[in-house]
Amino acid sequence: MSKVYLSAKLPDVTVKILKDAGLTVSAFDGEGLISHDELLKNVTDVDFLITPLSTKVDQEIIDAAPKLKLIANFGAGFNNIDTDYAKSKGIPVTNTPAVSTNAVAEVTVGLILALSHRVVEGDHKMRTTGFPGWAPLYFLGNEVAGKTLGIVGFGNIGRDVARKARALSMNVQYWQPHIVSDPETRSIGAKYVPFDELVKTSDFISINAPQTKDNHHQFNADVFKQMKPTASIVNVGRGPIVDEVALLAALKAGEVGGAALDVYENEPKLTPGFEELYHNVILTPHVGNATVEARDAMGSIVANNVTLVDGGQAAKFVVNP
Structure with missing residues (x-):
């Protein structure tokens, strides 16, 4: 036996x-x-x-x-x-x-929405200082409708993220080493752009790529400097794709607006310093397909x-x- x-x-x-x-x-x-x-x-x-x-x-x-x-x-x-x-x-x-595609795509979009509407930050505030009451300009976030999402890695998960983002009226662009066939790209409602253009023009960047020998620290200090200072980055792909020390520095310097990490460069360890940035950083324990x-x-x-x-x-x- x-x-x-x-x-x-x-x-x-x-x-x-x-x-x-x-x-x-x-x-x-x-x-x-x-x-x-x-x-x-x-x-x-x-x-x-x-x-x-x-x-x-x-x-x-x-x-x-x-x-x-x-x-x-x-x-x-x-x-x-x-x-x-x-x-x-x-x-x-x-x-x-394939079987985790929907779960990971839902988490990706959920993190984008949570960053935009400051959900985690708001939860922290209610558990600590509380809030003074509703006011017209208090604790403003941003709607995702009309914003541009750049997806890095356009496999099963990246494409499902695109479909869900389009349902939220987001503009979707993607980059990966090869271009998806034109009919499929049109049916999803996403367009291919070069990596540098994606970095410079996206309001949100979602990393949905697997780890390869070529994409270690693909997101580094130089890339963060090219991003919009209001843009956020979401990593549900693999931790080593992002240089976390450089990302932390970029967040503190205001070069990047926010980040949501579900995977980590030295997983399960967290790069020291991220835990202090509760106002614009969301950290989840690799729960992408945890359903x-x-x-x-x-x-x-x-x-x-x-x-x-x-x-x-x-x-x-x-x-x-």
Whole structure:
């Protein structure tokens, strides 16, 4: 009977699918994230590893699991896994694309609205000093209708953000390394612009791109200087795309109007100083796809991939073919 190890607590649907298929399932049940040493000890005799994107699966882990037939990553990203080394060992690595699209797009738009209407700042005020009462010019925010949203990364999530933003009467432009086909761009209601133009002309910039070797610190001090001083940046893509030290300096200098971060450069650690800027910064703990619906769908994908491979079939969503 094949053995499956879950390196994190996963939705009940995951375990049910695996056990219904007759697989032996064991899981990390400690507090917080599993340590490298703990993972190392638990993969020595497993056939399948299901792991979240917060857990590093490097060459040492892979070598410690000689029976390993599949690494199923619980997440759309997979930069936590040495996919090339896994491929050299004949081990497919899978991810869970698409199913978190709506959840992440909703969070993106929610953060834009919260920044515009100063929701988090207002909540802080009510919990601390209170407010003096309604007045015509008190605590003004801005409407998003008619404003320009620049989306960096126009995959499934970026496109869904565009659709939702268009429903809010925003003007939408995007940049990514390649241009989306013209009919699709028109149907979504977004236009392609060069990166520099997007940075200079957007009222909001939403980062919805995956992490690649080319976009580390794509948003740096020089880029922040080009932004409108009233513009806000929202990062729900990957933390290292943004130079957080430079962003913090730009916010303090008034070069950038606001920021909302759901992912972090040195996750889960926060760059010191951001926690002080409650008036124009929103910080959320990587909750982009943290919905019951999305996580259950992700759990079903990883479990079904395990059962496919255990039954001699090819896994779906292989990222290292």
